Amino acid sequence: MNLKQRMTLAISALMVLFAVFMAVVAVGYFERKLNETIIDQQSSLVSYIAGEIDNTLGIAQGLLVASATFVPADALDSPERTRRFLQSRTSLNKLFGNRLLVISADGRLVATSHNVAGSNPPSNFTDTPFFRETLRKRIPLISEMTTCCISPHSSEIVMTAPIFGPGNQVRGVLAGTIALRETNLLSRFGTLRIGKTGYLQLATANQTLIVHPERECILHQVGPLHGNLVTDAVKGFSGTRRTVNNKGVPMFTTARKLALKDWVVMANYPEKEVLAPIRAARGVMGVFTVAGVGALIILTSLSIGYLTRQLTAFTEHIRGLSEKEGADRRFPMPDTGDEISALSTAFNEMVTSLDQRTESLCESEERFRSTFEQAAVGIAHVDMDGRFIRLNSRFSDILGYAEHELLGMTVADITCPEYLESCQSCRQQLLEGKRSCAAENRYLRKGGAHVWVNQTASVLLDSSDKPKYFIMVIEDISARKGAEEEVRRLNAGLEQRVAERTAELESVNIRLMAEIEQRAQAQEEIGWLNEDLMRQKAALEAANRELEAFSYSVSHDLRAPLRHIAGYGLALREDYGGQLDPQALEFIERMNAAARRMEQLIEAMLNLSRLGQGDVKRMPIDMSAMAREVVAGLREAEPNRNVVITIADGLTATGDPQLMRIVLENLLGNAWKYTGRSPLAEIEFSALTDGQPAFCVRDNGAGFDMAFADRLFGPFQRLHRDDEFAGTGIGLATVQRIINRHRGSIWAESAPGAGAVFYFSI
Secondary structure, rough: OOOHHHHHHHHHHHHHHHHHHHHHHHHHHHHHHHHHHHHHHHHHHHHHHHHHHHHHHHHHHHHHHHHHHHHOOOHOOOOOHHHHHHHHOHHHHHHHHOOOOEEEEOOEEEEOOOOOOOOOOOOOOOOHHHHHHEEEEEEEEOOOEEOOOOOOOOOOOEEEEEOHHHHOEEEEEEEEEEEOOOOOOOOOHOEEEEEEEEEEEEEEOOOEEOOOOOOOOOOOEEOOOHHHHHHHHHOOOEEEEEEEOOOOEEEEEEEEOOOOOOOEEEEEEHHHHHHHHHHHHHHHHHHHHHHHHHHHHHHHHHHHHHHOOOHHHHHHHHHHHHOHHHHHOOOOOOOOHHHHHHHHHHHHHHHHHHHHHHHHHHHHHHHHHHHHHHHHOOEEOOOOEHHHHOOOHHHHHOOOOOHHHHHHEEHHHHHHHHHHHHHHHHHHHHHHOOOOEEEEEEEEOOOOOOOEEEEEEEEOOOOOOOOOOOEEEEOOOOHHHHHHHHHHHHHHHHHHHHHHHHHHHHHHHHHHHHHHHHHHHHHHHHHHHHHHHHHHHHHHHHHHHHHHHHHHHHHHHHHHHHHHHHHHHHHHHHHHHHHOOOHHHHHHOOOOOOOHHHHHHHHHHHHHHHHOOOOOEEEEEEHHHHHHHHHHHHHHHHOOOOOOEEEOOOOOEEOOOHHHHHHHHHHHHHHHHHOOOOOEEEEEEEOOOOOEEEEEEEOOOOOOOHHHHHOOOOOOOOOOOOOOOOOOOOOOHHHOOOOOHOOEEEEEEOOOOEEEEEEEEE
């Protein structure tokens, strides 16, 4: 494995570990934030539902109190007159399913509003707790569950209001009965759904269900975990816990106590449905992590390849160095001042030195060859068996043999017999480690003549110190020994230079690892910045929750007086309508209309504040189809209007479908409203193709003066009077907030009496 591969493997391993760590941290953070978001949304929903239930009970109680005020003074003495009075209370009968009762102060049942099938109330209520409590406290009450007002086999909730006579004495009790197993004023809350399969339920303080989507579960006790939650909620707890429903399904349950009664609203969201986005996010995060790691490895490999390209070229140059000559043996590298440039400079210097030394060695070998061949002394190489394997011409001349004749002969063949023992002794000394052996020998020349030589013999050892062959020099072999020593010194110098260059490469590697560590520290600092950003996001979410709680409190406090105004206005019209002149009736109607408008303004204000909550869920939207659905609703509401509506086909966008529907409902609804006085009303929904892409809603209605365009999108700002065109002034402010959340823009063009065009882009 080369240096590039090792560097790529090491850096990639570090990046893989970091990416996996970040993926695990991100998934854990996402799971935690998703759970918190779902719990916050569910808590908001439960708070809203609890307020609606309190509102429903408050309206019923307010109407009951108002009706008790108008019970005729002599009605308690006449059951028929009392019955007629009860039947005249149409709103109360609608709320309580025609189950209204009047009970005298002594507990006697005076009359009921209607004879309902299956209803058989007792004639005396003296022992009933709700009757006794109403007389004792002299205030309206909502009873616990009882079985006395319909039949002994039916469970119901009774709402009461004392009937006061002269001197502020309690003359009787007006009661309305809520049959729990039948459709009643609370039943609609049991049909609400949370997500796909979540549901709501309402339980009393003694843990009995009085509202549930499955009617057969009503009047049953809640499960153990739900029971603990109900007990804590009655004591003031408001929040979310994990529970299990009566079918064994794990749930996220959010509980909140009502304001008017110790009843607990519980929203149940299946845990499987809550965690479904988390499981999907884990899969997506895994895919992105693997893809990201692969991309990082490729990028790392390319980066290291780019950084080591000169080093790779340097390595290839070294591999082909033996085939190059002269200046081609030097590595061409510009002086960039980095480590590779320094290494190439040192290499070129080493090559120059080696070339000089090689040239010197070649010259030395040439001199040796010349010396061997042209020496004044005879030189021969002898193998371990004593056979000549090489000799010079002088050696041949000394012995009188031709060179080819001596090759294949042995030292014993040319040695006189009397000197054979001396030759064997010299040979043995050399084999035992003696470097050389000098002696005078007498050899046999060709033809039988003898020759004396001053013989010096040595043995040549191989790399494992084993004798390779003997060198025989007749006369002098000093030049040969000197050449061998020079070769050894050159080899030692070459090994030293290689060791120095290896140390330089290790130094370069250490500096590269230090740079990698610095980049890792920079990545850690980026992580700290991301954590600070998430803390700021958490603070913003907390502020939004406080704003939502404030809006709920304001709307609840404003609605309570409105309920009383509406209740007394309705009671006044029903009880004294025949005694009032038309102007008084008109004043009452205006009062009720003002109360309804105030209710609409409060609701609009709440809806506007909720638009800033939650995330924008972007997905493809068929704007043409959505516009046709909105128009169909407008035509259904006013089927007698004749309006020409043109909707372009194929209009699509990417955004939050629920929010974009609110945009179209407001813009198309305004066009529908402001063309109400046009003899031939025309409305068009299309898109701009030139310039900035945008959708447009065009009409030929009343229009407005562009001088007041700066007030167009302000909350509660209206450019027409209520007697001309009704409205709250919230619609266009809502539209602008939704468009801003989609990072788009909205503008309008108009003239009085010439219609209006609203453009928006997302």
